[in-house]
Amino acid sequence: MRFNRREKEAFLKELASGRLSHAYIIEGAEGVGKFTFASFAANAILCSGERRPCGKCPDCVKFAAGSHPDLFVFAPEKDASQLTVNVVREIKKSIYLMPNEGAKKVYIIKDGQKMNVQAQNAMLKFFEEPPESAVLFILTDKREALLPTVISRGQIITLYPAANGDIAAWLAEKFPRKAKEEIDAAVRMCEGIPGKAVTLTEKRFSQIRADAEEYARAVFGREGFKLVSFFKLKRYDRAKAKDFLLMLFSLFSDVLRAKERTQTFTVLDPVQAAEYAKQTTERKITSLAERTLAAFEEIDGNANINLTLTSLGADICAIQ
Numbered sequence: 001m002r003f004n005r006r007e008k009e010a011f012l013k014e015l016a017s018g019r020l021s022h023a024y025i026i027e028g029a030e031g032v033g034k035f036t037f038a039s040f041a042a043n044a045i046l047c048s049g050e051r052r053p054c055g056k057c058p059d060c061v062k063f064a065a066g067s068h069p070d071l072f073v074f075a076p077e078k079d080a081s082q083l084t085v086n087v088v089r090e091i092k093k094s095i096y097l098m099p100n101e102g103a104k105k106v107y108i109i110k111d112g113q114k115m116n117v118q119a120q121n122a123m124l125k126f127f128e129e130p131p132e133s134a135v136l137f138i139l140t141d142k143r144e145a146l147l148p149t150v151i152s153r154g155q156i157i158t159l160y161p162a163a164n165g166d167i168a169a170w171l172a173e174k175f176p177r178k179a180k181e182e183i184d185a186a187v188r189m190c191e192g193i194p195g196k197a198v199t200l201t202e203k204r205f206s207q208i209r210a211d212a213e214e215y216a217r218a219v220f221g222r223e224g225f226k227l228v229s230f231f232k233l234k235r236y237d238r239a240k241a242k243d244f245l246l247m248l249f250s251l252f253s254d255v256l257r258a259k260e261r262t263q264t265f266t267v268l269d270p271v272q273a274a275e276y277a278k279q280t281t282e283r284k285i286t287s288l289a290e291r292t293l294a295a296f297e298e299i300d301g302n303a304n305i306n307l308t309l310t311s312l313g314a315d316i317c318a319i320q
C-alpha cells in the first residue's frame with residue numbers, strides 16, 4: 001500500500017461500512033497507479049477474509065493468480081483508439097447475473113477516456129439501473145473525455161503524484177541491482193508518477209543491454225576498430241559506464257557457462273550463448289570477463305571513464 005495510501009484507506013472504510021457506490025471513476029495522470037488502485041479495491045471487495053484484502057483466503061489466492069471468476073477487466077485492444085459499444089455488450093453478458101463466488105462482481109475498465117460517446121451512453125444504463133451485485137471502476141487520465149452524465153453518476157477518486165522519497169524507496173526494492181545515481185535520476189524525471197519512473201529505469205536498462213550486445217558482437221566478430229571507438233559516441237556517465245560493464249561481464253559469464261554446458265543464463269538466450277561459445281576458448285572468455293570486471297572496479301574507484309573504456313577496448317583486441 002505504498003502509493004495512494006490515503007485514498008486506499010478511505011476506500012476500505014467505505015467498504016467496511018457497506019456503503020459502496022455502484023460506479024467509481026478513478027482519475028489521474030498516466031502511470032500514477034490507477035489500475036493498481038482499482039486492483040487493490042477489487043481485491044478488497046472480493047476478499048472473504050477478516051481484514052480485507054487479507055491475501056490468504058481462497059478469494060485472495062485466486063485474485064493473486066489472476067483467476068478470480070468475479071473480476072472482469074476491459075481495455076482497448078492493442079493499438080485501438082477507441083473503446084466501442086462492444087465493451088458494454090460484453091459487460092452486459094454477465095453484469096446482471098449473480099456473482100460466481102461471493103457477494104459482488106467487479107468490473108474494471110481501463111482507458112475509460114477512450115470510450116466513444118455511444119459506449120458511454122450505453123454504459124449509463126448500468127448507472128441508472130445498477131445491478132445489485134456489481135461494482136464498476138472506470139479508469140481515466142482525462143476526466144473531460146467522459147460525458148458529464150457519466151461523471152455525475154460515478155463517485156470520483158482522484159489519484160495524485162507520489163512523494164519522491166516513496167518512489168525512490170520503491171524503485172530500489174524493484175531494481176535491487178540499480179545504482180543509486182540511476183534511481184535518483186529516474187525519480188527526478190518522473191514527476192511523481194511511479195509508472196513513469198519504472199519506464200525511465202527500464203528504458204535506460206534496455207539501452208545498456210542493447211549496447212552490451214552490440215559490443216559483444218564486435219568482440220566475437222573481431223571488429224577491433226569498433227571496440228576502440230565504441231564509447232566515443234555513447235558518452236556514458238559513471239553510473240551508465242558501470243551498468244554497461246556489469247552487463248558485459250554478465251554476458252561474458254553467460255558464454256563461459258555455455259562453454260561449461262550450464263544451461264542458466266542471465267543476459268543471453270541459450271542459442272546466442274552457444275553460438276558465442278563456439279567462437280572462443282575457455283581461457284579467452286575468462287580473460288574477457290576478468291578484464292571487464294577490472295574496468296568496472298577502476299571506474300567504481302573514480303578512474304577516468306573515457307580512458308578506462310578505451311583501454312578496455314584495446315586490451316580486448318589483444319585478448320582475441
Ligand SMILES: [Zn+2]
Nearest residue numbers: 047054057060
Ligand atoms: Zn482475502
